[in-house]
Amino acid sequence: MSKSLDYENLNENVKKCQYAVRGELYLRASELQKEGKKIIFTNVGNPHALGQKPLTFPRQVIALCQAPFLLDDPNVGLIFPADAIERAKHYLSLTSGGLGAYSDSRGLPGIRKEVAEFIERRDGYPSDPELIFLTDGASKGVMQILQAIIRGEGDGILVPVPQYPLYSATIALLGGSLVPYYLEETANWGLDIVNLRQSVAQARSQGITVRAMVVINPGNPTGQCLSEANLREVLNFCYQNKLVLLGDEVYQQNIYQDERPFVSSRKVLMDMGPPMSNELELVSFHTISKGFWGECGQRGGYFEMTNISPKAVEEIYKVASISLSPNVPAQILMGIMVNPPKPGDISYERYVRESKGILESLRRRAQLMTDGFNSCRNVVCNFTEGAMYSFPQIRLPPRALEAAKKAGKVPDVFYCLKLLEATGISTVPGSGFGQKEGVFHLRTTILPTEEDMPAIMESFKKFNDEFMEQYEDQRGYSRM
Amino acid sequence: MSKSLDYENLNENVKKCQYAVRGELYLRASELQKEGKKIIFTNVGNPHALGQKPLTFPRQVIALCQAPFLLDDPNVGLIFPADAIERAKHYLSLTSGGLGAYSDSRGLPGIRKEVAEFIERRDGYPSDPELIFLTDGASKGVMQILQAIIRGEGDGILVPVPQYPLYSATIALLGGSLVPYYLEETANWGLDIVNLRQSVAQARSQGITVRAMVVINPGNPTGQCLSEANLREVLNFCYQNKLVLLGDEVYQQNIYQDERPFVSSRKVLMDMGPPMSNELELVSFHTISKGFWGECGQRGGYFEMTNISPKAVEEIYKVASISLSPNVPAQILMGIMVNPPKPGDISYERYVRESKGILESLRRRAQLMTDGFNSCRNVVCNFTEGAMYSFPQIRLPPRALEAAKKAGKVPDVFYCLKLLEATGISTVPGSGFGQKEGVFHLRTTILPTEEDMPAIMESFKKFNDEFMEQYEDQRGYSRM
Numbered sequence: 001m002s003k004s005l006d007y008e009n010l011n012e013n014v015k016k017c018q019y020a021v022r023g024e025l026y027l028r029a030s031e032l033q034k035e036g037k038k039i040i041f042t043n044v045g046n047p048h049a050l051g052q053k054p055l056t057f058p059r060q061v062i063a064l065c066q067a068p069f070l071l072d073d074p075n076v077g078l079i080f081p082a083d084a085i086e087r088a089k090h091y092l093s094l095t096s097g098g099l100g101a102y103s104d105s106r107g108l109p110g111i112r113k114e115v116a117e118f119i120e121r122r123d124g125y126p127s128d129p130e131l132i133f134l135t136d137g138a139s140k141g142v143m144q145i146l147q148a149i150i151r152g153e154g155d156g157i158l159v160p161v162p163q164y165p166l167y168s169a170t171i172a173l174l175g176g177s178l179v180p181y182y183l184e185e186t187a188n189w190g191l192d193i194v195n196l197r198q199s200v201a202q203a204r205s206q207g208i209t210v211r212a213m214v215v216i217n218p219g220n221p222t223g224q225c226l227s228e229a230n231l232r233e234v235l236n237f238c239y240q241n242k243l244v245l246l247g248d249e250v251y252q253q254n255i256y257q258d259e260r261p262f263v264s265s266r267k268v269l270m271d272m273g274p275p276m277s278n279e280l281e282l283v284s285f286h287t288i289s290k291g292f293w294g295e296c297g298q299r300g301g302y303f304e305m306t307n308i309s310p311k312a313v314e315e316i317y318k319v320a321s322i323s324l325s326p327n328v329p330a331q332i333l334m335g336i337m338v339n340p341p342k343p344g345d346i347s348y349e350r351y352v353r354e355s356k357g358i359l360e361s362l363r364r365r366a367q368l369m370t371d372g373f374n375s376c377r378n379v380v381c382n383f384t385e386g387a388m389y390s391f392p393q394i395r396l397p398p399r400a401l402e403a404a405k406k407a408g409k410v411p412d413v414f415y416c417l418k419l420l421e422a423t424g425i426s427t428v429p430g431s432g433f434g435q436k437e438g439v440f441h442l443r444t445t446i447l448p449t450e451e452d453m454p455a456i457m458e459s460f461k462k463f464n465d466e467f468m469e470q471y472e473d474q475r476g477y478s479r480m
Numbered sequence: 481m482s483k484s485l486d487y488e489n490l491n492e493n494v495k496k497c498q499y500a501v502r503g504e505l506y507l508r509a510s511e512l513q514k515e516g517k518k519i520i521f522t523n524v525g526n527p528h529a530l531g532q533k534p535l536t537f538p539r540q541v542i543a544l545c546q547a548p549f550l551l552d553d554p555n556v557g558l559i560f561p562a563d564a565i566e567r568a569k570h571y572l573s574l575t576s577g578g579l580g581a582y583s584d585s586r587g588l589p590g591i592r593k594e595v596a597e598f599i600e601r602r603d604g605y606p607s608d609p610e611l612i613f614l615t616d617g618a619s620k621g622v623m624q625i626l627q628a629i630i631r632g633e634g635d636g637i638l639v640p641v642p643q644y645p646l647y648s649a650t651i652a653l654l655g656g657s658l659v660p661y662y663l664e665e666t667a668n669w670g671l672d673i674v675n676l677r678q679s680v681a682q683a684r685s686q687g688i689t690v691r692a693m694v695v696i697n698p699g700n701p702t703g704q705c706l707s708e709a710n711l712r713e714v715l716n717f718c719y720q721n722k723l724v725l726l727g728d729e730v731y732q733q734n735i736y737q738d739e740r741p742f743v744s745s746r747k748v749l750m751d752m753g754p755p756m757s758n759e760l761e762l763v764s765f766h767t768i769s770k771g772f773w774g775e776c777g778q779r780g781g782y783f784e785m786t787n788i789s790p791k792a793v794e795e796i797y798k799v800a801s802i803s804l805s806p807n808v809p810a811q812i813l814m815g816i817m818v819n820p821p822k823p824g825d826i827s828y829e830r831y832v833r834e835s836k837g838i839l840e841s842l843r844r845r846a847q848l849m850t851d852g853f854n855s856c857r858n859v860v861c862n863f864t865e866g867a868m869y870s871f872p873q874i875r876l877p878p879r880a881l882e883a884a885k886k887a888g889k890v891p892d893v894f895y896c897l898k899l900l901e902a903t904g905i906s907t908v909p910g911s912g913f914g915q916k917e918g919v920f921h922l923r924t925t926i927l928p929t930e931e932d933m934p935a936i937m938e939s940f941k942k943f944n945d946e947f948m949e950q951y952e953d954q955r956g957y958s959r960m
Contacts, residue, residue, distance in 0.1 A: 003789065004629060004722060004761055005629065005761050006789050007791040007792060011628055014628050014799055017799065019801050021801075022798075046577070051577070054578065059546050060547055066546060069536065079550060097531070097777075099778060100774060100775045101776060102529070102776045136616055136807065143802075149490075149491065173799065299805075315495060321502035322649045326779070327809075330807065
């Protein structure tokens, strides 16, 4: 008799799920790093790991909250500004025993109120703190909502392809069905409502009840920003089809063009008025991990529910309570993110300077990277309008496909592994996100520092162009 | 057509699960608090919420890690001791970009090494950092492991009754079957192997494959400490029945008697030698939320796997990676917990003084509370040997049972609600943990401060004795 945790006895859904961002490429990169090779981790949007400095003010406040005894120290003013001290006192007063006490499972009421005020300022419509739950990062929120929705494999979730694999992995883990809708690469990864209709019709013909739709705006891994008109179409579509819209808006501050500023799904919905604005079920997600904060390691996020039935809200609250509470330090960081220093505050100027510096640099890097890819042989890349990623298409020659097959690898995995071994650049193959049959991509973040970027793109170009030369060569010799 | 998130359309497992620690009593207490009533929250082991101060040294270190720019400040030595500064530098050097960067999904390798060294010092056997995963609190770790094990309702998990409802809730959520084994109240909540055998036999006769066994030591809510001999019996039983043992040892530092010091399941297993020590599957859980730390709000824990197949370890790693990483600040706190200041360090004496103060006070409170309950009419309570809870039995008179029935409440819920309304003491009814038919309990933490304790016990006694008098009264008049 085999043991309980032998592979063949494990939960099948656990075995089925895949998470490419930390898959084969990442594991191989970690090995190479252990062996002493210098690795540039662009597989995951992790800005601080690539040298981005934390913003000063939030870190001052959270440090003081961690060490509340400093608030009574006569020397505290020597190393902390007065507004950080005031803020720390404010946030500690919202807790029920400091950072060491569990909060309510939805998060601290005082912080949820600050989030609601932020949403109201952003969208121009009131928001109810009772419908905002704080979470250990946006991913955890997405999992909580999908868990409430998915009852079995007959339940389908519309997910963009290419998509962020959090969705495919979570749907697999919960035993549901992913219903893909393809984004149009030639239309700068636009969302075409005709594709959506086809996807739903096809799923229904297979007996699947489509229950929710995921929109990632700005897009991950594809970097596009949706227009208001496009969002209205999506909302209409969800309304007609009785779908919950899951609005993944974690990159709302990462916008690198001026034609289409970020507009939240919720604002567009409210603008559309009744009956839709009173009925359409919407859950929106946000985080402290992206934007110009990049505080990934702290694990803080929230979701806001609109038109979700009170009983469902109660059930989601109940399930959240099994994990007791999201971590309290990141809740406070979320409070600071949605309520940053204001004009006139001691720390205002510094906060603005640091934030702008990061965002402007990201905009330049988005351009540098897109241009770099487009200068490479057999590589074409849409401009990164938003988020933190480039998703170039790699046109692999037939002999490269053969070589991959011989090596027992998916073609883009083959390419990305060779890239990793040759240059130390750790990317994620497009197959991890989904792509059309016979078309290959990779995802890289735009996060290496501006100083490092030229050397990285040069190293990529050298590898790629040699790779292409080798596999396009018709004379049959091999350089490998 | 109803909406996707209407109650009738939700995942049935979500609806089925119950979590009494934050159930009806907690919700009512929160309401009363909003209305201005003073509530004593003893429903959850949340020491800082009841006035326990955080230990100074770990908070100094984590504050410096949050504000690394302070390490270059010439004034930093005025408010932080040199060993905290050194430690902060040490832990920052283990990260890949400070607290704002995601770590490996298993946690930072350097911290996992410190945990392994702690386990080796504690048990006298080497421990492998590759088999230690850091988590956002022990609960999250328990969920990850149960998720890998449970494939459907045919899979059973042996759980003590009374039990901590994390287990019943998670098993329900994952669609598995809870197989109860009863602890013996008259034997100070001892674990009788005969009961275990009967439980397994009964489950099998119902077609359930029993796959794992949960042992909570010290016990929650029951407070008993298992002897080495008892643990050996349990391990033998798991070995014979091919069960994974889940050792919930989060209260290992909360021991209030000297006869049975804490011994880990892993040490007992290793002491037993081959073949068992090479084969029996064991996962052990620990946390920064309990002990004398009580850092619940920070959400830090770990689990250690022994004799788990490498492929299962890989699968568990893969699923962990979907959530990217546990929060990094709590990982560092875990590092400090398992590697506290040593004799000779500047902060050693203070750390020891603070720790001992808390533990000695908890020991006195365990006694005060048990004695208090045993002085009440119709209440009997085993001594709290360990953990953080008292679990008195409340002998409800027949007329109280009738009154509960009339009110549409489970009898112990009826009693606890009346207690809450009369005194503000928020407890959890025994039915939330499971208990034998017709027997009633409540769980309270022993965490109110020593200064508050006499008044709380007096207020309890007054309520209880009046309640009993009212419902034992045969003359038919009512005081309520």
